[in-house]
Amino acid sequence: MKQHFSSVWTREPRTAKSPGLDRAQIVREATALLDAEGLDALSMRRLGARLGSGATSIYWHVANKDELLELVLDEVYGELTVLDVQETTWRDSASSFAYSMRQVLLSHPWVINLIGTIPSIGPNAILLMTRLVATFDHAGFRGLDQDYAASTLMAYVAGVTTPEISWRTMMERTGLGSNELNAALHPLVEEVAAGHPELTARYAEFREVDVETARALNFEFGLTCLLDGLEARLNRAASAPAPVSADPGATPPPRPSLH
Amino acid sequence: MKQHFSSVWTREPRTAKSPGLDRAQIVREATALLDAEGLDALSMRRLGARLGSGATSIYWHVANKDELLELVLDEVYGELTVLDVQETTWRDSASSFAYSMRQVLLSHPWVINLIGTIPSIGPNAILLMTRLVATFDHAGFRGLDQDYAASTLMAYVAGVTTPEISWRTMMERTGLGSNELNAALHPLVEEVAAGHPELTARYAEFREVDVETARALNFEFGLTCLLDGLEARLNRAASAPAPVSADPGATPPPRPSLH
DNA sequence: AGTGGAATCGAACACTGTACGAGTCGAACG
DNA sequence: CGTTCGACTCGTACAGTGTTCGATTCCACT
Numbered sequence: 001m002k003q004h005f006s007s008v009w010t011r012e013p014r015t016a017k018s019p020g021l022d023r024a025q026i027v028r029e030a031t032a033l034l035d036a037e038g039l040d041a042l043s044m045r046r047l048g049a050r051l052g053s054g055a056t057s058i059y060w061h062v063a064n065k066d067e068l069l070e071l072v073l074d075e076v077y078g079e080l081t082v083l084d085v086q087e088t089t090w091r092d093s094a095s096s097f098a099y100s101m102r103q104v105l106l107s108h109p110w111v112i113n114l115i116g117t118i119p120s121i122g123p124n125a126i127l128l129m130t131r132l133v134a135t136f137d138h139a140g141f142r143g144l145d146q147d148y149a150a151s152t153l154m155a156y157v158a159g160v161t162t163p164e165i166s167w168r169t170m171m172e173r174t175g176l177g178s179n180e181l182n183a184a185l186h187p188l189v190e191e192v193a194a195g196h197p198e199l200t201a202r203y204a205e206f207r208e209v210d211v212e213t214a215r216a217l218n219f220e221f222g223l224t225c226l227l228d229g230l231e232a233r234l235n236r237a238a239s240a241p242a243p244v245s246a247d248p249g250a251t252p253p254p255r256p257s258l259h
Numbered sequence: 260m261k262q263h264f265s266s267v268w269t270r271e272p273r274t275a276k277s278p279g280l281d282r283a284q285i286v287r288e289a290t291a292l293l294d295a296e297g298l299d300a301l302s303m304r305r306l307g308a309r310l311g312s313g314a315t316s317i318y319w320h321v322a323n324k325d326e327l328l329e330l331v332l333d334e335v336y337g338e339l340t341v342l343d344v345q346e347t348t349w350r351d352s353a354s355s356f357a358y359s360m361r362q363v364l365l366s367h368p369w370v371i372n373l374i375g376t377i378p379s380i381g382p383n384a385i386l387l388m389t390r391l392v393a394t395f396d397h398a399g400f401r402g403l404d405q406d407y408a409a410s411t412l413m414a415y416v417a418g419v420t421t422p423e424i425s426w427r428t429m430m431e432r433t434g435l436g437s438n439e440l441n442a443a444l445h446p447l448v449e450e451v452a453a454g455h456p457e458l459t460a461r462y463a464e465f466r467e468v469d470v471e472t473a474r475a476l477n478f479e480f481g482l483t484c485l486l487d488g489l490e491a492r493l494n495r496a497a498s499a500p501a502p503v504s505a506d507p508g509a510t511p512p513p514r515p516s517l518h
Numbered sequence: 519a520g521t522g523g524a525a526t527c528g529a530a531c532a533c534t535g536t537a538c539g540a541g542t543c544g545a546a547c548g
Numbered sequence: 549c550g551t552t553c554g555a556c557t558c559g560t561a562c563a564g565t566g567t568t569c570g571a572t573t574c575c576a577c578t
Contacts, residue, residue, distance in 0.1 A: 009447055020556065043534060054558040056536075061556095065535065112375040116421050119429050121444060126451045130458060144473060145480065152419065152481030159418025160411065166378050185380060188268050192385045199389060214403060221404065222411030225488030232487045279525065279574095302565060313527040315567080320525095324566065 008067045009122060014060065021053055023061050027071045031108075034072065038169075039110040066118065073114045074122025079104050082131040090139030091227055097132065098157050098223050105161045112165050115158065140234050149230055156226055164215050178211040267326045268381060273319065280312055282320045286330045290367075293331065297428075298369040325377065332373045333381025338363050341390040349398030350486055356391065357416050357482050364420045371424050374417065399493050408489055415485055423474050437470040 013023045029050050033042050044065060048055035062068045080101055083093045105111055132150040141149050171181055186207050193199040272282045288309050292301050303324060307314035321327045339360055342352045364370055391409040400408050430440055445466050452458040 007447070009450075014555085044536080045534080048558095056538095056559080057557050059536070113372060116371040116375065116425060117428075119425050120422065121447055123447075123451045126448050130452070130455070144468065144476070148477045148480035149484075151422070151477055152415070152484060155418030155421070155481060156411070156415050156485075157418070158421065159414030159416070162375050162414070162417065163379065163410070166375060169376075170378050188266070188380055188382075189385050191268075192382045193389070196389070209403065217403070218407045218410055221407040222414060222485075225408075225411060225492060226415075226481075226485055227488070228491045229484030229486070229488035232491065233484060273524085303567085304565080307527095315528080315569095316526050318567075 007121070008063070008070050011063075021051065021057055021061055023071070026051065026058060026061055026068070027075055030068060031072050031075060034110045035108060039113055069114055070118050070122060073111065073118050073120065074124045076104065076108050076111050077120065077122060077128050078124035080128050082128065082135060085135050085138035090135050091231065093135045093138075094132075094153055094227060094230075095223060097135075098153060101154070101157045102161050102219060105158070106165065106168070109165045109169060112158065112162050136230075139230075140238070142237075145233075152230075153226065156222060160219055160222055167211075167215075182211050183207055266380070267322070267329050270322075280310060280316055280320055282330070285310065285317060285320055285327070286334055289327060290331050290334060293369045294367060298372055328373055329377050329381060332370065332377050332379065333383045335363065335367050335370050336379065336381060336387050337383035339387050341387065341394060344394050344397035349394050350490070352394045352397075353391075353412055353486060353489075354482060356394075357412060360413070360416045361420050361478060364417065365424065365427070368424045368428060371417065371421050395489075398489075399497070401496075404492075411489075412485065415481060419478055419481055426470070426474075441470050442466055 026047070030042060030047055033047060033050060044058055045055040048058060051058070058068070062071070080097070082097050085093060088096075129147075129150060132153070133146045136146045136149040139149075167178070167181075171178055174181060174184075176184060186203075189203050189206075190200065193203050285306070289301060289306055292306060292309060303317055304314040307317060310317075317327070321330070339356070341356050344352060347355075388406075388409060391412070392405045395405045395408040398408075426437070426440075430437055433440060433443075435443060445462075448462050448465075449459065452462050
C-alpha cells in the first residue's frame with residue numbers, strides 16, 4: 001500500500017499563475033456544455049472551441065476525458081446542500097435534501113449517466129456524505145447505520161429520478177409534450193397487455209393521468225415510505241437498547257440471493 | 260397523434276427465414292460481449308467479428324446501435340422474475356424480487372449505464388412492471404399507489420446497486436481487492452476530513468470494516484426500511500377507509516422544491 | 519433460366535480521444 | 549542584454565467509432 005493510488009484528487013492541479021486556461025474554467029465550461037447539449041455533445045474539440053483554445057491544450061490541465069468528468073461530477077455534488085441539523089428535525093433535513101437532490105439531477109440530466117461510470121470520491125461528494133451522515137447521527141442512528149441510512153436515501157432519489165430523466169430526454173428527442181408522449185407510447189403497453197385482458201381496463205386509465213404530477217406524487221410516495229421506515233427502525237432501536245453494530249465477519253444477507 | 264411513434268417495438272423484426280444473421284442471435288452475442296468486456300467494448304465492428312459477419316450487416320436487422328441497446332436492455336428485464344402473488348406474502352415477493360434484481364444488475368454491470376439513457380419500454384420491462392404491480396395489488400394498495408410502490412422498489416434497488424457496481428468496476432480497473440481498494444482510497448477521505456477533526460476518528464474505523472459485507476448489510480437495511488414504510492402506509496390506509504386516488508389536477512409536491 | 523427481393527458486405531465519411539513533438543511565451547539568471 | 553528553461557499551447561497524426569450507400573451475392577419461385 002505504498003503508492004498513493006493515483007487519481008485527480010491526489011494530484012495537484014496545475015499552478016494557475018498564467019492567464020491562460022485553468023482547471024476551474026475548463027470544468028465550468030464543460031458543465032455549461034453538458035447542461036446545454038447533453039453528454040454526447042461533450043467532445044474535447046468542441047470544449048476547446050468553446051474555451052477559445054485548441055482541443056489538445058486541455059490535456060495539460062487534465063489527464064483524461066474521464067478525469068475531466070470526475071471533476072465536473074464532483075462539482076455537481078458541490079451543489080447539493082444539507083440543512084444544518086441543529087435547525088430542523090432530521091426528517092425535514094432528509095426530506096428537503098431529497099427534494100433538492102432531485103432538482104439538481106433534473107437540471108443536470110447527464111449526471112445520472114456518470115454516477116454509474118465515474119466513482120464518486122471527490123471532495124464534494126465525501127463532504128456531502130458526511131453532512132448527510134451527521135443528519136442521521138442527529139436522528140439517533142449509531143455506527144454504520146448512519147451510513148446505511150444516508151446511502152439509502154441517496155440511492156432512492158437517484159433511482160427514482162432516473163426514469164424521469166430518461167422520460168424528459170425522450171420528450172426532447174421526439175418534441176412531444178409529456179401527455180402526448182404518454183398517449184403515443186400507449187400502443188406499446190396495450191400490445192403487451194393483449195395477452196392479459198384483465199389489464200387493459202387498468203391501463204386505459206393511465207392515458208388519462210397527468211404524467212408530470214404522477215411523477216411528483218411518485219417521488220413523494222417513495223420518500224415518505226422510506227422516511228417512515230427509517231423512523232420505525234429508530235423507534236424500535238430505542239426500545240431494544242442493544243443495537244449491536246455490524247459484525248464484519250458475519251455471513252452475507254439473511255435472505256439468500258435467488259441465483 | 261396519427262403516426263404510431265416509431266420504435267424498435269413497433270416495427271416488425273426482419274423475417275428470419277434465412278439461415279444467416281438473426282435479431283435474437285445478434286442480441287445474444289451483444290449481451291455476451293457486454294458481459295465479458297463492458298459497455299465500451301461493444302462496437303459494431305467487434306460485434307460483427309464475433310458474429311462471423313461484416314459489421315454493417317447488422318444494420319439490416321437493427322436500425323441503430325441505440326436500438327440494439329434497447330433490445331439487449333429489454334432482454335435483461337426478461338431475466339427478472341416476480342414470485343406468484345398467490346404463493347407468498349407480498350413482502351416476501353417484493354423482497355425476493357429486490358434481491359434477484361440486485362443479482363442481475365451485478366452480473367450485467369453495463370445495464371446501470373443504459374437505464375439512464377435508454378427508455379425502458381420494451382415488452383419485458385412492461386411485463387415485469389405489471390407483475391410487480393400485481394404484487395402490490397395483492398398487498399392491498401389501490402390505484403396509482405400500486406405503481407408508485409413498484410417503481411419505488413425498483414428505484415431503490417437500482418440506486419443502491421449503482422455505487423456497488425462502480426466500486427467493482429474500479430476494482431477491476433485497478434486490480435485491487437475490495438479491502439485493499441478501501442485502504443488505498445482512505446487518504447482521500449482523510450484529506451477532506453482534515454478540516455473537521457471530529458470526523459477523523461470515525462473515518463479511521465472505516466478502514467477496518469469489510470466492504471463486501473457492509474454493502475450487503477446496506478442493501479438489506481434500506482430494503483427493510485422501504486418495506487416497513489410500505490407496510491405502515493398499508494396499515495394506515497386500512498384504518499382510514501377512504502384512500503382517494505391521485506387527482507391529476509392537484510398541485511405539485513407538498514414540500515416545495517428548494518430551487 | 520430468369521427475376522426479384524432478402525441479405526451481406528467493402529469502402530468511405532465525419533467524428534472521436536489522445537500521443538507526440540514542435541512551437542510560443544514569460545520570467546529568471548549569468 | 550542574451551540565453552536558458554520551464555510552463556503552456558496547439559497542429560498533426562493514428563487508431564478507432566457509428567453509419568450511409570451502392571455493389572454484390574444468394575436463394576426461392578415463376
